[in-house]
Amino acid sequence: xxxxxLTLRLAPGRGWNWAALSGAIALAVIAVALLPAPxxxxxxxxxxxxxxxxxxxxxxxxxxxxxxxxxGGIVLGGLELSPFAAIRRPTHWFVQTFRNAPLLVMxxxxxxxxxxxxxxxxxxxxxxxxxxxxxxxxxxxxxxVAEIVRGAVRSISTAQWQSAKALxxxxxxxxxxxxxxxxxxxxxxxxxxxxxxxxxxxxxxSLVGVADLLNAANNASxxxxxxxxxxxxxxxxxxxxxxxxxxxSAVTKALERKYxxx
Amino acid sequence: MIRRAMFWLVLxxxxxxxxxxxxxxxxxxxxxxxxVLVVGVMLSGPPFGYIDPTTQEQRGVNIDLAxxxxxxxxxxLETVPVTPPTRVAFLQQGKVSLLLANMQWTQDRSEILTFVxxxxxxxxxxxxVRKGSGIKEWANLKGKPVCVSQGSNFTKPLAEDYGAxxxxxxxxxxxxxxxxxxxxxxxxxxxxxxxxxxEDKKSEWGEYEIPIPNDLIPSPSVIWLRKGETDxxxxxxxxxxxxxxxxxxxxxxxxxxxxxxxxxxxLHEQFKAS
Numbered sequence: 001x002x003x004x005x006l007t008l009r010l011a012p013g014r015g016w017n018w019a020a021l022s023g024a025i026a027l028a029v030i031a032v033a034l035l036p037a038p039x040x041x042x043x044x045x046x047x048x049x050x051x052x053x054x055x056x057x058x059x060x061x062x063x064x065x066x067x068x069x070x071x072g073g074i075v076l077g078g079l080e081l082s083p084f085a086a087i088r089r090p091t092h093w094f095v096q097t098f099r100n101a102p103l104l105v106m107x108x109x110x111x112x113x114x115x116x117x118x119x120x121x122x123x124x125x126x127x128x129x130x131x132x133x134x135x136x137x138x139x140x141x142x143x144x145v146a147e148i149v150r151g152a153v154r155s156i157s158t159a160q161w162q163s164a165k166a167l168x169x170x171x172x173x174x175x176x177x178x179x180x181x182x183x184x185x186x187x188x189x190x191x192x193x194x195x196x197x198x199x200x201x202x203x204x205x206s207l208v209g210v211a212d213l214l215n216a217a218n219n220a221s222x223x224x225x226x227x228x229x230x231x232x233x234x235x236x237x238x239x240x241x242x243x244x245x246x247x248x249s250a251v252t253k254a255l256e257r258k259y260x261x262x
Numbered sequence: 263m264i265r266r267a268m269f270w271l272v273l274x275x276x277x278x279x280x281x282x283x284x285x286x287x288x289x290x291x292x293x294x295x296x297x298v299l300v301v302g303v304m305l306s307g308p309p310f311g312y313i314d315p316t317t318q319e320q321r322g323v324n325i326d327l328a329x330x331x332x333x334x335x336x337x338x339l340e341t342v343p344v345t346p347p348t349r350v351a352f353l354q355q356g357k358v359s360l361l362l363a364n365m366q367w368t369q370d371r372s373e374i375l376t377f378v379x380x381x382x383x384x385x386x387x388x389x390x391v392r393k394g395s396g397i398k399e400w401a402n403l404k405g406k407p408v409c410v411s412q413g414s415n416f417t418k419p420l421a422e423d424y425g426a427x428x429x430x431x432x433x434x435x436x437x438x439x440x441x442x443x444x445x446x447x448x449x450x451x452x453x454x455x456x457x458x459x460x461e462d463k464k465s466e467w468g469e470y471e472i473p474i475p476n477d478l479i480p481s482p483s484v485i486w487l488r489k490g491e492t493d494x495x496x497x498x499x500x501x502x503x504x505x506x507x508x509x510x511x512x513x514x515x516x517x518x519x520x521x522x523x524x525x526x527x528x529l530h531e532q533f534k535a536s
Binding site: 046047049050053112115116124207208209211215218219220221222223225226227228230231 | 296305306307308312313314315316318342343344345347348351352355356357433434435436438439442459462463466
């Protein structure tokens, strides 16, 4: 867990500056690209509602995938710490399998193995592509969260387990009331990294036909039929994601401060 | 006892078979039963299919054809945007009932899918090149890098007949971007779309031209269905013939500024006479 501590120490100082610098660079590049052609800017503005709709889909997929992944990952992480090998081993292999699967493969996998609709006695319930992509991203997310949780729990000194035991806590009670609250602070930075990674990963959903931001950008560049616009619209994707993830990192820092009670 | 059970089971099986055989194929039944036609359309840009940024509505030839099919069948239309990598998978999964996705007839495709025999258009490839590149005919592309969209049916003739070094890009905008970036000597795409582009966007494409007069493998654009959907095929074929007979296809092409292919006029005359 030294790396997590290191990130924490760096975050308010150099990390912050780097983020601001790269944001400024992205904005500057766009400004330079747009300067010689003001019509491009107005075209981009005209496409803004369509792009925004696409981005809303990325946000929805990322929030759901990381939400499901976090719930699943906390359970898996707990199981990985089980004293019983019969529980620990299968969980370990589940986590290793999905942690080492490329996100794109998971997205393809989920979108082609699940049916596009489920029929229940002549009622057809659609199983939309975005939901399939969400599940495809939630599985590896749960495996990553499991490792984050396991790492965080392991980083707490074993003396605390022993003290809790001496005070009459059962193992599960120790985990819930003593260990996990201290883990929140340690797990937050890697969890935020995971959220950012999964958010970037949501653009993979466009490859299986989900109407996300990348898909909206493709629609826009196909309709406008101008190579300069294609460049601008792709640069704008960078800015959308940058601004979103930057905001998330600010929220994470606030949360870290809130939980920094030791 | 077991024999008797087997006998009834076989009879039951035959009964089911007879019942399904008497009905139309699964797709036509599904369309009629649900009152909705789900069409996979390609939004590769005007004139074929694109999104209007102000209304967010889909427009273009593909959309007009899909609307007309739904009207003729007396059902509601639902469109699903498809891309070259997803279109066949979506059709085979059953997510869409048919494809109006700029897919020309090829031998390979006809072996895995069923198609409506009467084509609705004919499209060939056109090469966009920088002015003064000295390219005058397809044979001039020998050994030169040429950009296409992935899964394009122009890949094979370019590589095998003309010996070009073909580079595939995810879609047309990327391929054209690569042409401008100097990654290839020519970009080969659906003739109708790129001709319209070079004509309309003088400020951006003024340095470029389409010098080769004849189209690369002009092939019929057809509606694609899942393998073996013969009833749907027959129902749709009647509609496409009607389009030709009434001249509706020519009108639609003109409305969308799609250059009229010789096939449209030929089939219009043919079906008007019969």
